[in-house]
Amino acid sequence: MSSDVTVVLPDGSERVLSPDATGADLAADLGGRAAKDALIVVADGIQLDLNQPLPDGSHVSLVFPASDAGLEVLRHSTAHVLAQAVLDLYPGATFSIGPPIEDGFYYDFDLPNNQTFSDEDLEQISSKMKEIVNRKQPFIRSEIDRTEADKLFAAHPYKLEILDGEADDPTSGPEDGVITTYRNTDDFVDLCRGPHVPDTGYLAHFQLMRVAGAYWRGDENRQMLQRIYGTAWATKKDLNAHLEQLEEAAKRDHRKLATELDLLSFPSELGGGLAVWHPKGAIVRKLMEDYSRERHEEGGYQFVYTPHLANQRLFQTSGHLDFYADGMYPPMEMDNGTYYLKPMNCPMHCLIFGHGQRSYKELPLRLFELGTVYRYERSGTLHGLMRIRGFTQDDSHLYVAAEQLADEIASLLDFVLSVLRAFGFDDFTFHLSTKDPEKYVGSDEIWNQATDALRGALERHGLDYAVKEADAAFYGPKIDIDVKDAIGRSWQLSTIQCDFNLPEQFDLHYVAADGERHRPIMLHRALFGSIERFFGVMVEHYGGAFPTWLSPVQVQVLGVRADHDSFADKIVERLISNGIRAEMVEADEPLGTRIRKGKLEKLPYILVVGDADVEHDTAGVNPRGGDVERDVPIVDFVQRITAEIAEKATGPNVQ
C-alpha cells in the first residue's frame, strides 16, 4: 500500500495529499482559481502534466496561463490542435515539428502531391481547430518503446528522423532515451515531450496568422515544408491586445509611411534593395547626418573620405574576399586589375592608419566616415530600409594601444548612448558576445583583456547586459546595443567590436614611448549602424510624426480667408528668417480641409491667422497632439519653437 504524499508549496507550507496524488489533485485541494485554471505543475523544477503523480517531498508550484511558462504550454498545446486539424483535413499529410514561439506557435507540414495551404485553407483549418477545442479532448501522455514508436509513426518519416536523433527537436525528441507521446483521440497522436494542458478546452484564444515555407531542419538543401503560424493567449482580451499591437505596428510600417509622407521610394527601375531619397526624406537624413558630424567633431574624431571601389587586392588583404565573397557584388574587370564595390569601410581606414609612421602620441586615433557600402543581399531577404543593398554606415574605426582599450570603450559607450538619446531612444539592451573557441584569431590573453574591457565598460556604467557565449566574430569580442521603440519592439542598432585581425592583416603599427613598434588594437563602431535602417527605425518609432527639430516641414501657416494670405506669407518669411522650415497654404479650400491635410502630414504646428491676428500680430496655434491656442503673439511662438528646436526636444510621442 502506498502512503500519503507530502508536497511543499511555494510559500513553504506543506500539504499532505492522498497516495498517488497528481497536480490536478493538488489543484482541487487548493480550490478556487487553482482548481479551475492551472495548466501544469512544476515539481522540483520538472514540468509535469496535471494528471501525473507528484513525487513525495517535492517542492511544487502550479503554472497558470498568465505566466510565461503557462503561455508556452498553452501555445505548444495549440500547435498540437493545429496538427490534428491538418492531418484530419488533408489525408496523406505528414507533420514534423510544432514548437511554441514568441507570441504563438507554428507547425510544419508536408502535404501530398506538393499541395500548399492557401488563406482560405487557414479558415477551414481554424474552424476544425475550434471543433477540437469544443470537444475538450484530453492530452494523454504515454511512454513507449522504439518498436511501438516505429509502428505508430510509420507513415510519418519526419517523426522517425526525430526518433533517430538525426533531427534535434527539443520539444518532441526522446529525452534520456525515453520516448513520450501525447494522444488526443484514437486517430491523433503526436511525438512530444510535453507537458500539455489537461484538455483542448483550455485553448480557446488563438488565431492562425499566415502560411510560409520553411526548410526541414532549417537546412536550405532539404525539403521545403509548409509552415502555419498562429498566435495564442490566455484570454480573449490578451489575444485582441496582441492583434491590436500588430495593427499598430502595421500603421507605423516605414515602407507605408515613407510613401504616404513622400520621404523616399524604391523605384523598380533601380533594382531591388536600392532607395532614392525624396526632398522630405532627404532633409531628415541631412539633419541626422549634420548632428552626427557635429557630435563626432566634438568627440575628437577625424573625418575621412574613401572611394566606393577598390582593387581586389585590398579585400584579399582584409580577408573579406575569403569570408564574404558571396555577399559582395560581382567583380569588375578593369585594364589594370579586378575591382569590387566595397562592402565595408574598414580596409580603407586601415590604409589611412597605415600611411606613414604613427606615434603613440596620436592614439587613440579616431577615424570617422559616412561611408556608402554595397552588399549583395539575396533577393528574398530584402526588406524596405531594414535590409537593403546599398547603404551608408556611420562608420568609425578607433586605433588604440592595448592599455587605452578600457577607457576608450567606456567613453565610446557614453558617446553612443548620448547620441541615441538625442534621437529619442532611451530604453537599451546590451549584449556582450564572447569568444567562439572553435573560431578565433589572436591570443587568449588579448581576448581576455578585450572582453574584460567591454564588460568593465558596461559595469562601470551600471548597465545590465546579457552574455552571448561564443557569439563573437572570429576577430574579436563585441557589445551590441538594442533599443526599444515607442511600441516596445527591439531593434539592434549600434555595435562596438574589438578587432585583433585587421591590424595584423594590414601590418599596422605605431612607435611607442619605448621606441619599439607595437600593434594597435582596432575598434569598429557603428552607431546608427546604417543610416537607412536607423531612419526606418525612427519612422516607426515616431509613427512618422518626427520631433519638431527633425520634421521636414515644421510649421504651416493658413489664412482664414484669401485676404489673410499676405499676412500668412509675412509670418512664413519671419519664421524662415529664424531658421524654421515653414510654408504658407493658400486659402483656396475651406480651413477645415487645409487643417486636415496638415494633420495627415503630421506637421508639428499649424498656425491659423484671421482678422484679429492681422490686427494684433498674433496667430492661432494648432500643435500636433495638443489643444488649439488662440491669439498667441508671433514673437512668442517664434521664441517657443526656436527653443524647442534648439534643445532637440523629442517630446511626447504624439501622433
Add this chain to the structure above:
RNA sequence: GCCCGAGUAGCUCAACGGCUAGAGCACCGCUCUUGUAAAGCGGGGGUUGUGGGUUCGAUUCCCACCUCGGGCUCCA
C-alpha cells in the same frame, strides 16, 4: 536563393474570358472666402509590371522574367 501570395492612374482599390478598364483621394482649371480634421462643378491622367503563349477575343487562363509582401536560409 527557396516556398507561398500579389502587381490595374501618383496613392488606396473595383472590373463572370466579352461594349470605350472604373471609383475615391491626389493633380490641374473655374466657382465658393471659409476661425481649427473632408465645399461644389469640370478636366487631364492607363501599352492593366515586362515578354511570350492559349483564344474569335486576355486585366482575367498558361509560361518565363522583373518588382513587392509573408516566411525559410543568410546577414562582415
